[in-house]
Amino acid sequence: MxxxxxxxxxxxxxxxxxxxxxxxxxxxxxxxxxxxxxxxxxxxxxxxxxxxxxxxxxxxxSRRGGQHSHSGSTGPTYDQLYNEAKHRNIEGRSKMNKKQLSSALGH
Known part of the structure; x- marks a missing residue:
C-alpha cells in the first residue's frame, strides 16, 4: 500500500x-x-x-454482481463429458475434443 x-x-x-x-x-x-x-x-x-x-x-x-465476461456457455465442461464417456466406455475418448465427446455422447 x-x-x-x-x-x-x-x-x-x-x-x-x-x-x-x-x-x-x-x-x-x-x-x-x-x-x-x-x-x-x-x-x-x-x-x-x-x-x-x-x-x-x-x-x-458490487454493481456487476454475478455477471461474468463470458455468456452462453451453459453446457457441460470437457471434464464432465470425458468422465461420462469414461463411465460409458466410449472408445477413443482420450483423443476427442469437447465437441467430439458431446457428439459421441449424444448431447
Whole structure:
C-alpha cells in the first residue's frame, strides 16, 4: 500500500490479500490483486489525478454482481463429458475434443 493511504483502504487491502491467499494464490499475486482493487476505488470516486478511463467509467464490482465476461456457455465442461464417456466406455475418448465427446455422447 502507498504511504498516506487511509486506515480503511489498509484494511481493505489486507482483507483482499488474505482472501486471495486463501484461494491458493501466491503472495506476490495476492498483493497485486489487492493493490489493484483498492487503488481502483479512489479513481471511481474522482479522488485520483491520474486515473485511466477504464478505472473511472467501468461498472463497479458490487454493481456487476454475478455477471461474468463470458455468456452462453451453459453446457457441460470437457471434464464432465470425458468422465461420462469414461463411465460409458466410449472408445477413443482420450483423443476427442469437447465437441467430439458431446457428439459421441449424444448431447
Amino acid at each position: 502507498p504511504r498516506g493511504s487511509s486506515p480503511k483502504r489498509e484494511r481493505q487491502y489486507e482483507h483482499i490479500k488474505e482472501s486471495e491467499l486463501d484461494t491458493g494464490k501466491s503472495t506476490k499475486r495476492a498483493e497485486e490483486i489487492a493493490a489493484r482493487t483498492v487503488n481502483k476505488e479512489p479513481a471511481r470516486h474522482g479522488e485520483s489525478r491520474t486515473a485511466s478511463r477504464s478505472s473511472t467509467h467501468d461498472m463497479s464490482s
